[in-house]
Amino acid sequence: MSSDYTGKNDREYSNGEITVFWKPSKCIHVATCYRELIDVFNPAKRPWVNMNGASTEEIIRVVNLCPTDALTFRWNKEKSTPPEEVSSEKEHANTDKDKPTEIKIMKDGPLVVKGNIKIIGSEGEELRQMKMASFCRCGKSGKMPFCDGTHRRIGFESE
Ligand code: SF4
Ligand code: FES
Numbered sequence: 001m002s003s004d005y006t007g008k009n010d011r012e013y014s015n016g017e018i019t020v021f022w023k024p025s026k027c028i029h030v031a032t033c034y035r036e037l038i039d040v041f042n043p044a045k046r047p048w049v050n051m052n053g054a055s056t057e058e059i060i061r062v063v064n065l066c067p068t069d070a071l072t073f074r075w076n077k078e079k080s081t082p083p084e085e086v087s088s089e090k091e092h093a094n095t096d097k098d099k100p101t102e103i104k105i106m107k108d109g110p111l112v113v114k115g116n117i118k119i120i121g122s123e124g125e126e127l128r129q130m131k132m133a134s135f136c137r138c139g140k141s142g143k144m145p146f147c148d149g150t151h152r153r154i155g156f157e158s159e
Pocket of ligand 2: 109110111135136137138139140141142146147148149150151152
């Protein structure tokens with residue numbers, strides 16, 4: 001069974017206070033991060049994440065918007081606890097078994113399913129177990145049934 005956490009191309013970025021983790025295998029290029037905070041998340045730059053581009057709270061806010069958990073974060077020191085108003089529900093490696101399965105329809109993009117998912121093939125065979133999967137809605141993905149980011153390249157419009 002393949003894993004969501006292949007790790008080979010994963011990246012980490014720190015500002016001393018928090019570390020942001022990026023898993024390209026989970027990134028479906030819906031662009032939420034750079035639409036919200038281009039000073040930090042800028043795909044035209046290398047490295048593409050600039051941890052000095054905004055405050056820690058602002059970075060956490062946008063990390064929490066990533067629909068696929070391609071972006072997560074961790075506080076570097078235990079004593080640096082998150083401020084009350086900042087959600088930490090996506091903190092790295094945090095799993096909440098009691099949460100209901102969530103299905104989110106991304107505008108001009110895939111269907112993102114989060115929860116304990118088992119994917120069954122057309123012959124009834126179990127293909128994968130995952131915590132998150134994004135399913136193609138544009139019909140052009142190169143790795144069906146999953147989204148591979150092609151929707152952005154072809155300018156898919158969902159409504
Ligand atoms: S999936 Fe997450 S990391 Fe990838 S572009 Fe969207 S918001 Fe950014
Ligand atoms: S919806 Fe992303 S590749 Fe089709």
